[in-house]
Amino acid sequence: MSATDAMTLGRLLADAPNRWSHWGADDEVGALNYLTAEEVKRGLATVRHGRTFTLGVPIATHEGDAVFPGRWPAKHFMVADKAGFENGHWHPLPGGLEFADDYVTGFAQAGTHCDALGHMWFDDTLWNGFAASSTNGGMTKAGIMPIAERGIVGRGVLLDIARFRGKPALDRAETFTHHDLMECARAQGVEILPHSILLIRTGWVGALAAGRESIGENYWEPGLTFSLDLVRWFDEMQIPSLVTDTLANETTYEPGSGLMLVLHAALMRNLGVVFTEMASLDVLAADCAADRRYEGFYCASPAKVSKGTGGSANPVFIK
Helix, strand or coil, X not given: CCHHHCXXXXXXXXXXXXXXXXXXXXXXXXXXXHCCHHHHHHHHCCCCCCCEEECCCCCCCCCCCCCCCCCCCCXXXXXXXXXXXXXXXXXXXXXXXXXXXXEEECCCCCCCEEECCCCCCECCECHHHCEHHHHCCCCCCCXXXXXXXXXXXXXXXXXXXXXXXXXXXXXXXXXXXXXXXXXXXXXXXXXXXXXXXXXXXXCHHHHHHHCCCCCCCCCCCCEECCCHHHHHHHHHCCCCEEEECCCCCCCCEXXXXXXXXHHHHXXXXXXXXXXXXXXXXXHHHHHHHHHCCCEEEEEECCCCCCCCCEEECCCEEEC
16 A cells, blocks of 8 residues: 555545534533433433442553553652651641652653544644644643543443453454443443443453563554444433443554554544553453343542643442
8 A cells, every 4th residue: 555545544535424513612621412311311320239330440540551552650759747747857746747749740740541533633623623732731621630620420331352362362453343332231231222321341451460461562452442333322222421441442443444543533532431450350351240230320520730731530339
């Protein structure tokens, strides 16, 4: 293929659905608009036992966190501790209180986190037609703050693709489609309704944490792979948010064209689907397999990072 014939995202997605201006020219939360008060109540109605699962992964671990290639793990520093008082660096507060204090630094897209809708783009244009130059010096359009202020709350559906395929974790570069999601849902006895928040378990984050998989050159995650039918399905089902236990919510490279992170363009940039990445789903999945209930109340909000490209989150799933 010559340079002039090379596939681009613009060409690949020329016939794909697009929701720009659907919620107005100034919209910065995209498909979260589907999560109305009625959807919040629909989510609450799924709660039967009150069992609570938190889905955030640990950050700043001693072993080093799993992060997408090109980033580095968060670092944790103790600023104040008992040793500081013993060596005279710190002094007790009036009345005798002492304290510990710490400092954590790292990427907004490290650990369990939500992406801002403007986090990735092509053709110099973000979600809803905002100019890519609006990212200069901080996200002045389609940043994480509007998502953080709204929250992501509704009916969540866990789709355990790894268990459905009979393995603890999907293989490197293993893919699946929306048809696989529907087959998995049928096997689990759960219905993917319009406006469902989809949680997809591949087993990958757990495998990375356990050292069964590693990040290095030619890193290629398993995950959803692009097709026009898949994008149209997400649009028709009005999916507000996609949550996975991978570092990038999709297979790293689209097998047909070799393009990278195509669904970040097709779903996030074009449809306004909010991505939450690196969720810890193994414990929730084991509980769902035990009681055969794969739906629940999902509630999450990223940190309110001013002009941020993303924000850490610790989503809660209640059954």
